[in-house]
Amino acid sequence: MRLKVKGLVLGERPKGETSKLLTVLTDICGVITVNAKGVRKISAAYLKSAQLFAFSEMLLYEKNGFYTLVEASLVTDFYPIREDLNSYALACYICESAGAFAPPGEDSSGILRLALNTLYAIENKTYPLKQIKAAFEFRICAESGFAPDADACAVCGREIGGDAYFDLKEGEVYCGDCKSGTSVLIGDPVRRAISHIICSDIKKFASFRIPESDLPRLSDCAERFFLAHAERGFNTLAFYKNCEELK
Ligand SMILES: [Zn+2]
Secondary structure, eight states: OEEEEEEEEEEEEEETTTEEEEEEEESSSOEEEEEETTTTSTTOTTTGGGSTTOEEEEEEEEETTEEEEEEEEEEEOOGGGGGSHHHHHHHHHHHHHHHHHSOTTSOOHHHHHHHHHHHHHHHHTOSOHHHHHHHHHHHHHHHTTOOOOSSBOTTTOOBOOSOEEEETTTTEEEOTTTOOTTOEEEOHHHHHHHHHHHHSOGGGTTOOOOOGGGHHHHHHHHHHHHHHHHOSOOHHHHHHHHHHHHO
């Protein structure tokens, strides 16, 4: 059976003398492994589509759950990301996370769109990498149905106008009167940033201003919230952090 997909290459490994096995996040069938024959030859027609971070329209041949690349038309390869180590490391983490959150075998267009918009933000350095990473971590949880309501207290329902308390484990935000023993204080700029990340149009999810002094708190909350929902570790996160330390 032939099928057309939009696909982002999350990983690649060599196969035989000239081929590759690609890990591809698709819009319609989750993450799949695609056999890309002959793409390591210099003269290969689909060379650029068979690389890490490449986003293409792909024609695949499927048989018994195995996919082979028939044709590919490159949309973008996000190549400039490779020219900066920190950007590259963050992009690898985005790809590993997107692969982990995509529902197997199902429509993954929301996760794919988020991954593409995040890579676009990294490529164009529209905001600090720390901010892009935090926005991605909150938004991918929201895309998967785990979104804290940052505008109203989860206990009394009152609109939160100022400081709020965030319980990372429960994924709930409380007002000062209802805070739990395990919740942490987040200032109003962090609360508003979380609300923007979760509620905004996907193209603008990382576009917000936050005082530099509040960014570490947002970053810390995002990563802990994300890891609590992912229920696993990520090698690429350790790699990203090592690169950060080298900066
Ligand atoms: Zn309350």
